[in-house]
Amino acid sequence: MKRFSLYIGGEFVDGNGPTIASENPYSRRTWAEFNSADTGQVDAAVNAAQAASSQWRRSSGVTRAALMFRLAELLERDADELAEIETLDNGKIIRETRNQIRFAARNYRYYAGLADKMYGETKQLDNVDMLNYTVREPHGAVALLTAWNSPISLLSNKLPPALACGNTAVIKPSEFASVSTLAMAQLVAEAGFPAGVINVLAGTADVGRALVSHPKINMVSFTGSVGVGRAIAHAAAESLIPVALELGGKSANVIFADAVIENAVSGAVAGIFAAAGQTCVAGSRLLVDERVYDEVTEGVLNRASVIKLGDPLDEATEMGPIATVPQYERIRQAISDAVSEGATLALGGAEANVDGEPLFVPPTVLTGVSSEMRVAQEEIFGPVLSIQSFTTEAEAVEIANATPFGLAGGVWTSDLSRAHRVSRELACGMVWVNTYRATATQAPFGGFGHSGYGRERGTEAIESYTRIKNTMIDTSGAARDPFLLKT
Incomplete structure (x- = not known):
């Protein structure tokens, strides 16, 4: 059994709240535990961040960059260990968690390079x-809340730009997958960040609520569900502080008849079944030109049917278990509801006991889906793909946009004009053409509608973590009429 601590004001401390155990989704065995923070420790963490804020915001960009570069080095050094911790915590396959830790290091380096360029x-x-001139200023103490599916990767979209801009941070990972973030706090200490610049809490939803509503928090960034995002937006509105939300998705992957079908099928499979579908950008709706519908559907079924389920620590495994029991039950209920509404279960759906363990949902494909069905409207966050056909480009765009979400979309075509045209018409913040789930530090990411607002990654993230101050200086030295507005 491994025990982990909170990190508040440069000190590792035990939480004063109840013990929370981390259960390995594959073995169903408890392997780590920590004590939840209480409201007093939330207050202590926020106060520590505020106390460090004045010195940190006045530090040079070069100083901030040096510490961020050091943290990136430590992430790469311990990538294998952190990846294993995250896999044990949420069941994501080791190949992906390892890749995500190294990508996180890239994010820290990118924003370290921007730390002295806040023009x-x-x-x-x-x-x-x-x-007249403007300057960018940090907000102060910011609250960063991440989801359970990719804790360190999601944090690397938030913490590096926050630090580069001169903010201090209080981090709160999901109570369902906190351990890798708590482990990363040890690297923060080793890197030498001043006490209070980075604080890590963990605990129940009550801890998150206390954090985002704290009167000394100056900005909130959250990745997670739409429902929690709404609650955070309400809390931020009460405090009149800015908030950035990266929420759910119901992304459409659109395959036109002129696409390279083999590539499109591979992209469709990767878009939904990678990470067991537990990703906000999952291409959960496959829209296929009716002229190639049978060919694409057959290809997807053939490829999905041989996906290897198993131990996520095994390099050969392609899909691991569902992260939590509640999520597993929600996915299975969504499949049952889709069939009840008239969808056809073309593949999967049944419980898949892998190595005697039950938290596996096999790759599942639903055909005969219409846009009115819940399966085409609500995020499932699991390995469930619905396939719909279309006849014209205009119809494809209409179907793709027929949800309240607007996070991502995919377009598969050999027609360059169509690629640009359809990308422009899709109501989402990220469009991939002839690829899916590609990522880059330099590329901004975020959604429209129920998928949230604000942008992560790229120079665009700087907008979220700074505020603009305007200064006007009269250089004439002349007296003015005090009763007239000077223009």
């Missing part, structure tokens, strides 16, 4: 005697 602007005004 403002000078603006030419009508009055030539008035010097």
Whole structure:
């Protein structure tokens, strides 16, 4: 049994709340535990972040960059160990968690490179005697909340730009997968960040609520469900602080008849069954030109039927278990509901006991789906693909946009004009053409509608973690009429 601690004000401390155990989704055995924070420790973490804020925001970008580069080095050094911890915590296959830890290090390096480049602007005004310039300032103490499916990777979309901009942070991972973030706190300490700049809490939803509603928190960034996102937006509105939300998705992967079908089938399978479908950008709706519908459907069924389920620590495993019992039950209920509504179960659906363990949902494909069905409207967050056909480009766009979500989408075509045209018409924040689930530090990421607002990654993330101050200086030295607005 491994025990982990909270990290508050540069000190590792036990939580004062109830003990939370981490159960390996594959073996169903408890392997680690930690004590939840209580509201007093939330207060302590926020106060520590605020106390460190003044010094950190005044530190040079070079100083902040050096610490972030060091943290990136430590992440790479311990990538294998952290990846194993995350796999034990949420059941994601080891090949992906290892890759995600190394990608996280890339994010820290990217924003370290921006830490001394927080430029403002000078603006030419009508009055030539008035010097006007803007500067970017950090918000102060920010709350960063991540989901259970990719804790360290999701945190690397938030913490690096926050630090680079001069903010301090209080981090709260999901109570369903906190251990890898708690383990990473040890690297924060080793890297030498000043006390209070980075604080890590863990615990129940009550801890998250206390954090986002704390009067000394100046900004919130959250990745997770739509329901929790709404609650956080309400809490932030009460405090009149900015919030960035990266929420769910019901992304459409659109295959046109002129696509390279073999590539499109591979992309469709990877888009939904990678990470057991437990990813916000999952291409859970496959829209296929009716002229190639049979060919694509057959290809998807053939490829999905041989996906290797098993121990996520095994390098050969392609799909691991579902992360939690509640999520497993929600997925199975969603499949049952889809069939009740008239969808056809073309593959999967049944319980898959792998090595005697029950938390596996096999790759599942539903055909005969219409846009009105819940399976085409609600995020399942599991390995469940619905397939719909279309006849025209306009119909494909209409179906793709017929959900309240707007996170991502895919377009498969050999027609360059169509690629640009359809990408423009899709109502989502990220479009992939002839690929899916590709990622890059430099590329902004975020959604529309129920998928949230604000952008992570790229230089666009700087907008979320800074506020603009404008300064006007009268250089004329002349007296002015105190009763007239000076222009």
